[in-house]
Amino acid sequence: MSELKKGDKVTWQSHGGTAEGAVEKKISRDTHAAKRDVKASPDDPQYLVKSEKSGGEAVHKPAALKKKK
Numbered sequence: 001m002s003e004l005k006k007g008d009k010v011t012w013q014s015h016g017g018t019a020e021g022a023v024e025k026k027i028s029r030d031t032h033a034a035k036r037d038v039k040a041s042p043d044d045p046q047y048l049v050k051s052e053k054s055g056g057e058a059v060h061k062p063a064a065l066k067k068k069k
Contacts, residue, residue, distance in 0.1 A: 004047055009068040012049065012060055019058075020068070024048040027059065034059045 004010065008023045025048050027033060027040045033048050034057040040046045046059050 004062065004065065004067065010047075010049060010065045011068060012058070012065050014051075014058075019051050019053065021049045021051040021053075023065075024050050024057065033057070 004023050004026065006023055006025055009020070010023060011018050011020050013019070026045050027038055027048060028042045028045045029040060031038050031040070036059070038046055038059050044061075046061050047065060048057060048059050049065065050057050
């Protein structure tokens with residue numbers, strides 16, 4: 001997958017099915033986001049995404065996100 005950037009529209013699998021939203025930021029170091037501790041590095045980044053439907057935030061690895069066309 002190509003590099004995601006802030007504002008990219010993405011989908012991901014959630015508890016209730018497929019969720020849609022936008023990338024808020026790339027996380028490339030250990031931090032706290034979306035109410036949890038996030039393990040990340042420049043070689044293994046994660047992305048903070050915001051759901052269009054609920055407004056909730058989540059953190060996912062790039063493989064879990066699919067860029068919308």
